[in-house]
Amino acid sequence: MTKTLHIDVEDERATSERFIRTWKRAEAGEQIESEHRLCFESLELLLKALTAARWHLLKMLRSNGPLSIRGLAKRLERNYKNVYEDVTRLRQVGLIEKTADGRIEFPWEFVEAHLHLAA
Numbered sequence: 001m002t003k004t005l006h007i008d009v010e011d012e013r014a015t016s017e018r019f020i021r022t023w024k025r026a027e028a029g030e031q032i033e034s035e036h037r038l039c040f041e042s043l044e045l046l047l048k049a050l051t052a053a054r055w056h057l058l059k060m061l062r063s064n065g066p067l068s069i070r071g072l073a074k075r076l077e078r079n080y081k082n083v084y085e086d087v088t089r090l091r092q093v094g095l096i097e098k099t100a101d102g103r104i105e106f107p108w109e110f111v112e113a114h115l116h117l118a119a
Helices: 012-027 043-049 052-064 069-076 080-093
Strands: 004-009 036-040 110-115
Touching: 004 043, 036 043, 043 080, 052 069, 052 080, 069 080
Parallel strands: 004 036, 004 110
Antiparallel strands: none
């Protein structure tokens, strides 16, 4: 089974409606597959959380596997403090995780982003 993270840009109402639909399906006895979803209220908030530097950090973890923050900073050729701050924020939103031995990992095989442009 692949581990996929779904990223959505949707308002609170849309998130609540999706939750209620899923709840009703579960109450009706339908099989509901577990999914991992990260929702942002606006594209601006998504882009604030996932900057170009953070995207590069994610790609580095994906291609190299779990790394210490210091090792990650060294490979990225960035200041430790800035990498630490980026790692902290990416952990807060659920894009990366800490391993049992304290290294940082990107646990997703796939990340799917759904952006809805509405007037």
